[in-house]
Amino acid sequence: MTDTAEKLDYSKTLYLPETDFPMRAGLPQKEPELVARWQQMDLYKKLRASAAGREKFVLHDGPPYANGNIHIGHALNKILKDVITRSFQMRGYDSNYVPGWDCHGLPIEWKIEEENYRSKGKAKPDLSEPAAMTEFRRECRAYAEKWIKVQAGEFQRLGIVGDFENPYLTMNFHSEARIAGELLKIARSGQLYRGSKPIMWSVVERTALAEAEVEYQDYESDTIWVKFPVVEVDNVAITEKNATYVRSAPIVVNRADGQPSHVELNTTAAERLREAIETPSDLLLAHVVIWTTTPWTIPGNRAISYSPKIAYGLYEVTAAENDFGPRPGEKLIFADKLAEESFAKAKLQYKRLRDVSADELAAITCAHPLKGLGGGYDFPVPLLAGDHVTDDAGTGFVHTAPSHGREDFEAWMHHIRELEARGIETKIPFPVDDAGFYTADAPGFEGARVMDDNGKKGDANDRVIKALIERNMLFARGRLKHQYPHSWRSKKPIIFRNTPQWFVYMDKELGDGTTLRSRALNAIDDTRFVPAAGQNRLRAMIEQRPDWVLSRQRAWGVPICVFVDEQGEILQDEAVNRRILDAFEEEGADAWFADGARARFLGSRANEGWTQVMDILDVWFDSGSTHTFTLEDRPDLKWPADVYLEGSDQHRGWFHSSLLESAATRGRAPYDTVITHGFTMDEKGQKMSKSLGNVVAPQDVMKDAGADILRLWVMTTDYWEDQRLGRTIIQTNVDAYRKLRNTIRWMLGTLAHDESEEIAHGDLPELEKLMLHRLAELDVLVREAYDAFEFKKIARALIDFANVELSAFYFDVRKDALYCDAPSSPRRRAALAVIRKIFDCTVTWLAPMLPFTMEEAWLSRRPDAVSVHLEQFPTVPSEWRNEVLAEKWTEIRRVRSVVTGALEIERKDKRIGSSLEAAPVVYVTDVDLLKALEGQDFEEICITSGIAVVAGEGPGNAFRLPEVPGVAVDPKLAEGVKCARSWRVTRDVGSDPAWPDVSARDAAALRELAALGRL
Structure with a gap:
């Protein structure tokens, strides 16, 4: 042995991975450092500068509400948006993300009342006073500003990059002016009107509510079956004397x-x-029986609805066991399907007399069951055919109070001409006021209350039920637990009440042969929906929705800035409108409530008797108008947006209001694509709730594991459906992330020895060509999936590529060549060149998804680089695709799987310590498999010190896999001596006298290293 060999530590002669990229990510500490770096370097502006002149891609941000810390739904939403904008930016677009906030409306107003007044025992100021209104609105604005700053910081901690220095806010003066301008456009086109309809009303909050502001919760209602006496059949009526x-x-x-x-x-x-x-008729003196869960609406009854499709019958009571209600001999009309259940509820025995046809029902008129009470209810109650009537529950008859329900109102209006021809009064009453008290339109009940200020039931139900019992008009009573609408802000039940409001027509002809409804439906047809089911959902909502109610009876928002005369006609004066909009632009919407505002805006028309409307616009109109003061007014954006993305509940919310607003003013949707995501449940699939203790806060996940773990979870879920999240799922993503990170770390360590030498594709070994083929396949998949917003497909493909094809196969096979071959080795140089391409592709492809980790990896490889997020996805030549080669290597790897299976048993049974101690014999009967193995360095592919491939069946005790027929492996031990440097067992160890304990290949490498001065 030479002196050199005696002194040499062979491990230091190997090209082992060297990198400062840590195995332990430390994301909770590293990520804030990267956020600070991005802010310090102003990454957002650099992205805009680098994209100047490119085609724009715009995802318009649906505004979160500025009233609290972000929750997991915010995190899911913003991460998805960030991945989309980053992926398009890195594929050649100018993909500018401008965050926005919804700042007006009841939630903030409610918080100000709670924190600044109710909790301190102070009375809410009289907002009819201009000074009080201005101060109250100032408090609301300050509250929104506070939470915008908090949420902006939390979003950026998630890795979101956007124009946080200049977001859009619905409370900006320019925004308020544009929102008001959109309203005035609609008014000018004749689509805005003041009408009276039953709407959802919050007694607690004293305001009208939109469907999107309502959630359904369990609620226990009083239920009653009420008798309406038949007093007229086919225009023949029985008088009170029955004679x-x-x-x-x-x-x-x-x-x-x-x-x-x-x-x-x-x-x-x-x-x-x-x-x-x-x-x-034998129907005279009978009773039609209705069922309702809202006894308090009985004073508002004006009709009974039935269905011509339902079978009805005339029934007679034969025996009664109840304390009140029908007596033997009384005749009652029911839907046949529901009669038995109803009579059982009332503890009655009965017999069926005959069928009652739809024609007979149409001929019936009833008296109101409260007739004469308080001197009122002395009007006929007709029976009206209605498509909304079913025999699923109740009696088959629907108590119809047009003041208290949309379907009731629509049924009444559908028959209004017929009712007027019959001389029936068709004016819809106002039985309940904004505080839930009965009005004079509910004679005999004035002062009773449906609901109090805390959302508790008042005495209205009990008063009505008592009056019905006294008149022998109650058939039965009970209680029912069911889903009932509640305000999602106060969490209190709401009521439906008729009240004057401002509406936008859905079906008024707009002068071009269209209506708002037809425009919206056509726009839906022209929009791409992801997932596709969203199209049908939004279409059904638009098809069925009533006129759009815009008005709210609150203080914090953009006013319905119009003037009306005594008939409710809107002033159409461009000079007045211009003064309004100019003032809003300079002073904000506060100008409408300032002292002297009426005279200021009306100018010379101030003495004409015009009334200033003081209602506030629905906040959904605010958010539905955001496309105007962002997409249209910002030169760095464009209209329409390429994408709107929100939760699936926004089919009735932001997608819906944006569609209606834009269709009303521009004739089309403000978006080309609508993407929806589901909601996040706990690991058991239950809704997250503080009371259940199963809430996962994004702040906690970032503190414990890091934002990239949260982002990886988002990327690996079917986000368009409801997802699950909890400790176990987070840990699963931590484990997956760790494997991915270690793959990247190994590439970085290996590439530390890369001399960036390009090698022509034709000069590469087959294995390297196979890896480039896989990159070409993945390039298509990644780009197409980013276009289709199928992020799970990308994440799954790249994670599997890293774990299965790289770490467990290619890197494992090439480690020997990369670590041990001489610097000039073509095999080693080819592997480095391909790993360099693999690194560049995988890191950039994953950068939109895991921006912190990929930034760290990119800068680790290129310390002088600015940011991976300023890069583009690498160009992957199509000529790298080689399906024939891929098919060949699929077969090679099938044979390899039999070899590794056999060696695993040898290792488990301790007959070998590592695969390098083996030199198996592989028996192959398949001619095509044998051909595929020809010319391959199969021992390197199988990571053994030797291997023999033999045609034939092999011995009976050879190892086989059922899924790879025709292959058998006899796991023999390698012959020779173990190389001290590469650990291969070979017969040529010591063939170079200068290096007596290493193989010939390793000795040659050592000589070359020595010549280069690297020993």
Whole structure:
């Protein structure tokens, strides 16, 4: 042995991985450092500068609400948006992300009332006073500003990069001016009107609510079955004396001594009248029975709805066991499917008399069950056919109070011409005021309350039920636990009440043959939805929705800045509108509430009697207008947006309001693509709740594991569905991240010895060509999946590539060549060149998903680089694709799997310590497999010191895998001596006298290293 060999530590002669990229990520400490670096270098501006002149790709941010720390839903949403904008930026677009916030509305107003007034025992100021209104709005603005700063910091901690220095805010003066301008456009086009309809109303919050502001919770309701006495059939009615029949239209007759009194009849009318008088219908004196979960709406009843598709019958009570309600002999009309259940509820026995046809029901008029109470309810209650009536529950008849329900209102309006022709009063009453008290339109109940200021039931139900019992009009009563609408802010139940509000027509012709509804539906057809099911969901909502109610009775928001006359007609004066918008631009919407605002805006028309509307715009109109003051008004963006992305609940929220606003003013949607994500549940699939203690806060995940772990979770979920998250799932992602990080770390360590030498594709070994083929395949997959927003597909493919094809195969096979070969080795140089390409591709492809880790890796390899996020995805030549080669190597790897399987048993049974101690014999019967193995350095592929491939079946005790027929392995030990440097067992160890304990290959490498002065 030479002196050199005696002194040499062979481990120091190997090209072992060397890197400062730590195995332990330390993300909770490293990520804030990178956020600070990005902010210090102003990465956002550098991204904009690097993308100048490129085609724009715009994801318009749906504004979160500025009233608290972010939750896991915010994190999911923002991460998805960040991945999209980054991926398009790195594929040649100018992909500018401008964050925004929704700043107006009841949640903030509610918080100010709670924190600044209720909790301190102070009365809310009189907001009819301009000074008080201005101060209250200032408090709301300051509250929103506080939380915008907090949320902006939390979003950036997630790795989000965007224009946080200049976000859009709905409370900016320019924003408020543009929102008001959009409203005035709609008013100018004749789409805005003041009407009276039943709307969702929060008694607690004293305001109208939109569907998107409501959530459904369990609630226990009083239920009642109410009898409506039939007093008229086919225009023949029975009087209170039960002796005189009245023909109410077109003439009136009294039966006295059995003869008509003073009227003249034509022959047909006289015959019909005589027949009716002599043989009155057996439905007279019967009762139609309805069922309702809102007894307090009975004073608002004006009709009963039925369905021509339902089978009804006339029933008679034969026995009664109840304390109140029907007695034996009473006749009642029910849907046949529901009769038995209803009679059982009332503890009655009965018999069915006959069918009752739809024509007969159409001929019936009932009296109100509260007739005469408080001098009111003395009006006919007609039966109306309605498609909304079913026999799933109740009685098959729907109590119809057009003041208290959308379907009730629509049924009433559908029949209004018919009702007017019959002389029935069609004016819709206002039985309940904004505080939940009965009004004079509920005679006999004035002062009773449906709901109090805390959302608790008032005495209205009990008062109504008591009055019905006193009049023998209650069939039965009970209680029902069911899903009932609650305000998502106060968490208190709401009511439906008729109240004057401002609406936008859905079906008014707009002068071009379209309506707002038809425009919106056409826009939906022109929009791409991801997932596709979102299209049908939004379409169904638009098809069914009523006119858009815009008004809210609150203080913090953009006002409905119009003036109206006594008839409710809107002032159309461009000079007035210009003064309003100019003032909003300079002073914000506060200008509308300032002292002297009316005279200021009306100018010379101030004495004409115009009334200033003081209602506030629905905040969904605010957010629905964001496309105007962001996409249209910012030169760094464009209209329409390429993408809107929010939770699936926004089909009824932001997607919906943005569509309607844009369709009303521009005739199309403000977006080309709508992407939706689901909601995050706990690991058991339960909704996260503080009371259950199963809430996962993104701040906690970032503190314990890091934002990239949270981002990896998002990337590996089916985000368009509801996802699950908890400790176990987080740990699963930590483990997956660790494996991925170690693969990147190994590449960095190996590339520390890279001399950046390019090698022509044709000069590469087959194995390297195979890896480039896989890169070419992945390049297509990655780009197509980013276009399709299928992030899980990318994450899964790249993680599997790193773990299965790189770490467990290619890197494992090439470690010997990379560590031990001479510097000039073509095999080693080829592997380095390919690993360099693999690193560049995988790190940039993953950069949108894991921005912190990939930035750290990129800078570790290129310390002088600015940021990986300023890079583009590498160009992958199509000529790298080689399907024939891939198929060949699929077969090679199948044979390899049999070899590794055999050696694993040898290792387990301690017959070998590592695969380098083996030199197996591989028996192959398949001619094609043998051909594939020809010319391959199969011992290196199998990481053994030797290998023999033999045609034939092999011995019976050879190792086989059922899934690889025709291959058998006899795991023999390698012959020779173990090389002290590479640990291969070979017969040529010591063949070089200068290096007596290493193989010939290793001795040659040592000579070359010595010649280069590297020993």
